[in-house]
Amino acid sequence: MRLVIILCQLCFILRIEAQIPDACIVSDTNRPPENSDITVVCGTEYMDLSIYLCPMYQALYNESQMVLNDQITTPECYGTPDWTVDPPVLKFRFPLNDSSISSCNNNFKITNKVGTGEFSDFSNVQFVNISGTVTSIDPSVAMITYRSQILYKFSCFYPMQYLMNNTQLAVSGVNLAIRDNNGSFISTLSMQLYQDELYLEELVIPQTGLNLKTKIYVAVKATNLTDRFNVLLDRCYATTSPYPVLNTHYDLFVGCERDAQTKVELNGESQNAHFSFEAFRFVQHKNQTVSTFYLHCITRLCEVSSCSQLLPDCGLAARRKREAPDESANATITSPIIVVRKQRTGEAQTLSASNGLSSEANYSGPVVAVIVCIVILAIILVAMAAYFTLYISRRKPIIQ
Numbered sequence: 001m002r003l004v005i006i007l008c009q010l011c012f013i014l015r016i017e018a019q020i021p022d023a024c025i026v027s028d029t030n031r032p033p034e035n036s037d038i039t040v041v042c043g044t045e046y047m048d049l050s051i052y053l054c055p056m057y058q059a060l061y062n063e064s065q066m067v068l069n070d071q072i073t074t075p076e077c078y079g080t081p082d083w084t085v086d087p088p089v090l091k092f093r094f095p096l097n098d099s100s101i102s103s104c105n106n107n108f109k110i111t112n113k114v115g116t117g118e119f120s121d122f123s124n125v126q127f128v129n130i131s132g133t134v135t136s137i138d139p140s141v142a143m144i145t146y147r148s149q150i151l152y153k154f155s156c157f158y159p160m161q162y163l164m165n166n167t168q169l170a171v172s173g174v175n176l177a178i179r180d181n182n183g184s185f186i187s188t189l190s191m192q193l194y195q196d197e198l199y200l201e202e203l204v205i206p207q208t209g210l211n212l213k214t215k216i217y218v219a220v221k222a223t224n225l226t227d228r229f230n231v232l233l234d235r236c237y238a239t240t241s242p243y244p245v246l247n248t249h250y251d252l253f254v255g256c257e258r259d260a261q262t263k264v265e266l267n268g269e270s271q272n273a274h275f276s277f278e279a280f281r282f283v284q285h286k287n288q289t290v291s292t293f294y295l296h297c298i299t300r301l302c303e304v305s306s307c308s309q310l311l312p313d314c315g316l317a318a319r320r321k322r323e324a325p326d327e328s329a330n331a332t333i334t335s336p337i338i339v340v341r342k343q344r345t346g347e348a349q350t351l352s353a354s355n356g357l358s359s360e361a362n363y364s365g366p367v368v369a370v371i372v373c374i375v376i377l378a379i380i381l382v383a384m385a386a387y388f389t390l391y392i393s394r395r396k397p398i399i400q
Helices: 001-016 052-060 099-102 306-310 345-354 365-399
Strands: 036-041 046-051 066-069 079-081 089-093 107-113 126-138 151-161 161-165 174-177 188-194 217-222 229-239 251-252 263-265 272-278 290-303 338-341
Touching: 036 151, 046 052, 046 126, 046 151, 066 089, 126 290, 188 290, 217 229, 217 290, 229 272, 229 306, 251 272, 290 306
Parallel strands: none
Antiparallel strands: 036 046, 046 089, 066 126, 079 089, 107 126, 126 151, 161 290, 174 188, 188 217, 217 272, 229 251, 229 290, 263 272, 290 338
């Protein structure tokens, strides 16, 4: 019986060797496996693996015998061969979501590091590392084998904090996907302006600009994102420049410190972040009809279970964090400009009246003085008339 099994195994090996594809016979990769055989692309929505096929055949395996993390019973954990390229490759692609990561048993690890560069003020910047292996399945059924195992290891390291720079306030909102650079984890960030506190009606900015103190509601949203993470805003500030330079800027909020008119309504609790502020003008635009500015937000992801720990503790004094090697990746989204117009004199008087000031507050100083003098003179005349009437009524009995 053992002899029969051994003969079957030898036949199987010879059959595989005889079935080496023509594309591999003339390929430079028709050799034993090497470390350079695998290429990993850490995309925004997917992780892509590409492994040379010919070394697998050289090692007496084929594409049907290579699987992610030994998950041999899960169809989506097998690759797809591509014989149209030179050299031929076996491709694996899996989306960056909970179901795919867990189904193929990839390792998913969250680490904390000190913020650097743009984020050096923040002590807890989180990173996620996704890693795994592509291994060969040995078809041998005996106690021994003459095949060497093939094992490819891969990993992607994603920073979870981004700078939404060069972002102007939007008229109708813009969604732009972040480029597929290694280390970009958020697939899409969008910023949208609304005119109501329910975040239903989009804000339309007229060409003449918004009125001062117009309430602006801002929503920052991450899409195509695993439900492991929420969106956390660390800082939002305005500049007159489209670039996030801090030489001339105004902070709407930084941690616990915020402008008196700014209200952070939702932060670190879902994949949406909400805050509101009132339209203002930069003093340097005082001689201009309209004032324009740009909004920049430093945004990051936080794991749902640890978001509350990353929110600023407003009971403690802010402290600057020490520097560390720069490992942060920036992502840029851009939307149209916000325009605030110069308030006219008549409009300023109407605004004062609507705030509960009496109509007399709109009178000039000389007019008020004249009115006061007339009132005093009228009081004096009435008093004199009353005095003479009383004096004459007392004199009549004496004369009689």
